[in-house]
Amino acid sequence: MEDPQIDIDVLIRPVNGYDRPENEPISEPYRYLAEIPGNNSNVRGKFLEAFNRLYFHIEQKPLLDAIGDIISIFHNASLLIDDIEDSSEYRRGFPAAHTKYGIPLTINCGNLMYFVALQKAQITLPRLYSDLNSDLEIDIDKLKFETSQILIDEMLNLHHGQGLDIYWRDYLPETQESLPSVQDYLSMVKDKTGGLFRLSIKLLALFSKRETTDLIPIANLLGIIYQVRDDYLNLTSSKYSHMKGVVGEDLVEGKLSLPILHCLQLSDNSPVHELLYNTSSSEERREKPQLIAQCIDYMTKDSESLQFTYDLLQKYHDKVKSMIEDTEVDNASDSMLFQIIDQLGQV
Template identity: 30%
Template sequence: ASLIERSGYTFDINAIEKSILEPANYLLKSGGKRWRPILMLELIEALGKDPNYYFEFSVIPEVIHNGTLIHDDIEDGSVMRRGMEALHKKYGIDIALNLGDFMFYFPIIALLDSKKIPMATKSRVLETYQRNMLKISIGQATDMAWHSGKVKIGDIDEDKYLQMAYSKTGVLIGFAAELAGIFCEVSDEKVKALGTFGATLGVAFQIEDDILNITSSKLSQNKGGVGDDITEGKITLMLLHAVKEGDKKDKERLQEIIRMHTSDPALINEAINILNKYDSIAYAKKVEKELLQKAWEDIDKLLPPSQAKERIRKITEMFGNRNV
């Protein structure tokens, strides 16, 4: 079957090119780390199968991830992505929203139409995909409620933050790992363990991303400027730590600045100084390191020794040593 069933009428190819292919090419050429497909392929090899056979399917989590970025940028009002104009700013919100939706479904349909994959495997992938997409929506809904002020900062704790990051960021990395297990026909229990490993990497990635937003000019310039998360009103592990540990004056001032959604560099620096005063950045880094250590300990028990496993270890270490 073709990816799009024909109705007997005529597709407007020019319209599809202008509203799907051209903006999709713009986004995908803007870069990205591409470690979701890399992780999936390395895990397939570590589990004893030929990654080349599944290479075409390694784009599934990456394409879906890019779809979530489109929606995320619209919801956050972002103007930059990977050092380029955000897609919705360049092509319009209507085209961006539709393309984001397209990127959620297209790679899954491509898998379902493939003759290479058994139907039982396709069914496992589809169920896992649907559950994960629901989790992502819940994570994004939580994040939006927080940064829009619908929930008091004092009502958010570290455990809730970690669950939000797990759902919003971790799940798709977990999905890449789950795909490896499903393609290798391992047990449901093992697929779940692989997913937990990947998702935990994702939580650590989100914490590091939040740290770099206020400490790395290179990363933040690609996304809108140093402290862009403060402008957005984003709730981070560092913020929650400072609110918990700070004195009354500092915690109230920090929350006040976060709720301003300010782009004033002086106010952003004031907020960052409060985070530094209570060692909140160092605390977030400590939590991140603990997550990565636990993730590796769990996957180490699951995978037999191999060169692929060693590369997976290096990927795990890379998550805590980024500068972009």
């Protein structure tokens, strides 16, 4: 039997960075998810454009596209992992990636794409900026460090916030006194959901030639608004339930979303308490649609937790617009940014 033809020179050739074909089978979970239209019409891409128009005025489209690509990869990679951690069966109305490609491959794919985003931020983005601004004296090494640090910081924030969210769900405190406070919950949301808003602003600021005020508090509040809105719609929107394949997904998962947490803090003898404390798994809760309906009804009429969530959303909607106006930019009230924020306030 002849020896198989093996090219040893290919095997021992140095590898500089990650450069693999985009159509590799190991990347299939990511490509599958990325091709499904988003529920919110690419709201993160719109926020990137809106912040740039109002504050940063970067006119080089290839640079903006590269920043948007990094944010998109980071976001979609996090969704692959998030759906596994939440045992979600659907994403954007389609089967979640891990239900099609298996948990091990999807975990590896999600982690791989985190590093792809990091590499693009560290290497591709600074090089592109340098090429587009050849008339400037640019310290490429400094720019590489700053972009990679931005990604690392927000990946740490994301995983810290997501970790708390999972911990509170899987180790549900036994008493009202030991439940996280609303302040604790919103701080977790600032880490978990605010990261992509902060990422947009930090990258725009780094590659803009304009001096701007500190916009991170605005990014933090936008992340909170986005999550509070999601918490509300999760329990009230028929469209959301259709996309998720289940009514009251957060209740099914046993998640301490804002209205659920608010309800548990007010009463230890409610349908919500019965569902979360007397069932042991999402599969078991999924088989109790009548009890889930009672939970939503209780949060609507008795604890008024859904009204509390709605009121907080409107309060923060007004607050963030006021914060933007305080930055004293021209025509803020007529800006694309205000239009997107107003759309988020409509539930």
